[in-house]
Amino acid sequence: MCLSTVYLQSQDRRIKIMQDVAQMEYTQEGYLLIGLLGDQKLVKGKIKSVDFVDDHIVVLEK
C-alpha cells in the first residue's frame, strides 16, 4: 500500500484530513496520522474503509 489520504466522513460530507499519510496509529484520543516529513494530525472516529487501490482511508466521525 502506498502513502494514503485520510478523509473524515460525517453524515452529509467527506473532508480531507491529511494527504501522504505514512503511518496511522490508534491512540486513546483517536487515530494519530503521521506524514512522511513528520507532520502529524489527530482524527477522532472509527475506520469505515481502507481502499488499497486508491490509497485512501475513510474515518467515520463519532
Next chain:
Amino acid sequence: MGIKISVCGKGGSGKSTLTSLLAMAAQDRGLTTLVVDSDESNSGLYRMLGFDKPPTPLMALVGGREGIKDKMNQPTLLSETELTLEKIPYPYIHEKNGLRLLSIGKIHQALEGCACPMGVLSREFLKKLRLAENEIAIVDMEAGIEHFGRGIDNSIDAVLVVVEPSFESIALAEKIHDLAAGINKKLWAVLNKISSQNLIDEIEAKLKSREIETIGEISYDGSVFLAGLKGDTLVRGKSIRRAAKILDSLLPAET
C-alpha cells in the same frame, strides 16, 4: 526568481544527458545551478556532471526506507516551510564550481517496495524550494509519466520532453504534452540523437501536428556517446553550445 525546469521522456531518450548539458550550460552562464536527480533507477548522473561520488539521497534524511518510521516523528530540514540552496547541507548536496547536485533516492534491491515515498519527497522538496534570481534548478525525472500522477511537476516552471527518433518516443511526448497541459505547464520538445536536418524536419512536423513546439535539438555527438560509455564527465563541446541555446530560450529576458 529562478526557474525550475524538468526533463522528462522515454527511458533511454537522453534525459540525464540533456539535464547534464543544460546544467553545464547554466554553470557557464554564471548561474548557481542545482541538478535534482529525481530518477530512482539511474546511477550515473553524478559522473556526467564531474562529481566523484553521488550525494547522500534526501531519503536518508527521513531515515531511508528502513528507518523512515523511526524518523518520521523527528523534525528535519524537510519539515521547513521553505528551503533555499544554502539551507541544504553536505552530504545531501554536492557542490563544484557553482554546480550543485542533489538526489532524492534510489531503489537498491528487489522487493524493497514501491517508490511512492520518493515521489512524495520529490514533490515536497520542489514545492518548498525557493530559488534566487541567479539560481536555476534542473530536475532529471524518472522515465515515463508517473511523475505527473505523483504531482512532482506541480512546482515546475517549464517541462522539457526529450524526443529521440522513434515512434514510441513521439507517442510518449504527446502523452506528456497532454498531462502537462492538464496542470497548465509550458512544455517544449528537445530532439536528441539527431543525425540530419531531414530528421529534424520530419520529427518537428510530427510533433507540430500534435501541438508540441520544438525548442532545440542535440545532434549526434561522438564525445557525448563516448563519455556515456566510459562513465566520464561530459566534454564541453558542440552539444553544450546547443544546450546553451535551449537554455537561453527558457531563461527570462532580464536574467
